[in-house]
Amino acid sequence: MRRAGRPPAVSPSSSAPAPNWSSWPRWSTSSARPPGSSTPGSTGTRRCPAASCANSACYAEFLGLARHAALLVSDSGGVQEECTVLGRPLLVVRRSTERPEAVDAGFAALVAPGPELGRLAGEWLADTPERLARLAATPSPYGDGLASQRIARLTARLAEQVGEPVAGSARSA
Template identity: 85%
Template structure:
């Protein structure tokens, strides 16, 4: 074989070997990258699971239960409602808030109360009645509009250690001791943590209730002087309701509420208590300012604009787009 041909073959062999080695190195690097991504995902999932374990079930018998039933003109169902609640919660106190019914609701509740000492009637009369479910809920808890704090705590960062949860509850207790009522619908995770860490003493001055439904919560939040919460949704809702909110978290994915002046990010403990007292000291001015501040999340008319634009695109005429609220 001529030397030149031999050298060319050897050169091509070297190039093929070098290229194959490069491909092998790339494959090894890719497999290492995939394995690394999997390990990061696995470690992150393990960390999230460890810090977001399902809440331990609490002991319902360790608490006194009070169920609030706002109603108006409910003679057809009020007796059945009370019987059903009594069967489900034999030891609970049932508080019926009658919003000036014009039928036999009041008489039926009084008859049930005569048979059962844990059934109670709170009678509302006009002009203080028939002004909405939120007002009835306030009456049930003995609260006045713009005169109380509504608090919720449930995230692991605030409930997984006695230090964090104790710091939050201690500041809420200080607010209540200073004379501002604190309504505290307690999440099951929080209730179990209170029992586990022996923090029940910090609840004595708070108006503790069972968790409330979404509509009831908004009705209560709409009249609160201050909201204290670690919830994500409340950070948006406070901007629509025009209520100040202290967000008890290390970070938030909703900075718009902070930037617009509706909310502030605080840590459990003195920072929470100090800012709460400062904001409560100028409640009328703060509420007036927030009422005039547009929500950074929109004005609630997005669906109307979408419908108008869709109709226009479909060729049904140049329907006007609903303007943004001033």
């Protein structure tokens, strides 16, 4: 994951800083490291001297890093959904995906493991400001995060139509 600076916290409203170094956090179940790196916590790689390989990140820290990333690279299905909410580009290191919505909306691209990954990452990083602006204006194909509120409102209306008071409504007071 390439990013510009350690964010103080997850901040969905902040603008993307100019990318200048890379961090490669990994899940605790993964032994993946950037090409040419040695051990977690090491700085730099043969191919990317400004990269660092971090120990595994908790979910909240991962989201904070991902929110400020110029480019995400993952084989995770969940990250394919999260990149659309965070407005960040993702290269999916898979030959196929069960989440084509992120690819169709322009947030992600499938790339086979191998040299194509480096070539495509270079292309996507070359147009980072334009890509990030475009993705920020693109709605997530997975929804706006307000489904539970809509369901609660509709459930309350349905319950009131059949005469059942709903906790928190004027009729239940």
